[in-house]
């Protein structure tokens with residue numbers, strides 16, 4: 001269904017200007033004060049504010065709909081019913097937060113009938129497309145073969161061929177949208193010991209990925225996303241970063257590893273995984289979220305903000321010491337991958353983009369010369385405190401000033417609530433009975 005541009009889209013700019021006018025003087029005072037404090041530490045608040053303005057993370061098309069658990073889903077009023085309405089919500093998020101100019105599409109959940117029309121629609125709203133996501137972890141109407149026992153690693157070559165063809169189709173759609181990458185996550189694995197021959201399944205994975213890789217356009221990147229468990233509960237085929245690294249290396253330069261924070265065992269040291277992949281030249285991107293117990297898909301920075309900071313500490317360190325990395329093109333793709341079950345998805349995505357930006361700016365405060373000296377002299381406590389000093393600095397005035405200077409809202413969630421956007425959408429978008437939703 002090609003929906004005309006019915007109704008109004010976005011937040012009226014004069015509302016954002018009014019919101020900012022009421023807060024600008026206090027923000028300027030806070031920003032100036034923080035600038036003086038940081039100057040005493042040899043840091044330039046203007047440089048940090050500019051860096052915060054440049055920070056970008058993609059939002060997932062499926063993230064603007066209410067998520068759900070395997071038990072229930074509680075839809076919110078005015079939630080988007082199709083990909084056009086999802087882009088409207090993504091545009092509102094970017095309008096207020098100014099950190100999310102790209103959308104990551106999931107095919108076939110958000111399959112556009114006319115990709116060129118969707119690309120124009122997005123451009124009119126100041127948006128572009130990030131990595132494409134293929135889905136071979138569930139069956140869709142009309143499919144000849146079922147993925148019940150696997151997709152790219154299925155024992156039957158015909159099922160593998162169908163899954164390969166789907167990925168090639170997703171790449172073709174992505175080309176029309178201006179995307180430059182595809183993320184492949186599969187649900188393949190086993191629920192019972194003995195069900196799957198571990199090594200044979202991984203060989204089949206590589207063989208299928210080689211076929212997808214052969215159809216990858218020049219300039220594109222293929223991201224491999226690993227996951228330790230779920231939906232397969234005993235074993236998964238691409239279970240961890242080491243396996244992902246080995247496969248990416250086997251497949252070639254256009255293939256990189258993608259780290260979804262929720263796809264690890266609860267005690268995994270994720271910042272160490274990040275450092276390893278940087279060192280080996282294979283860190284391609286992230287799916288950001290947070291968790292307490294497993295793949296919880298909670299909002300980024302909501303449970304373990306220090307872990308998020310430590311991940312960005314590795315990223316900023318790598319950015320600042322180019323010689324330490326093998327890959328000179330180092331520019332990992334950032335995307336949020338969360339499920340919003342009990343909050344307004346727009347508010348959660350605004351908050352999460354802000355949390356990533358915060359972790360990035362805090363990591364930029366780390367005194368790296370001092371840290372290197374403390375590490376060299378084995379001054380453990382001071383090395384740790386050097387990181388903690390950056391982590392405990394309140395950089396909110398930098399984030400708010402970055403938003404203001406980029407044309408966004410000083411307090412994006414406050415501005416969103418005051419705008420009446422959700423109530424307006426609830427009138428324009430009567431609820432539909434069934435709604436595709438999910439999270440990978």
Ligand SMILES: [Mn+2]
Pocket residue numbers: 185225260287337440
């Ligand atoms: Mn993911």
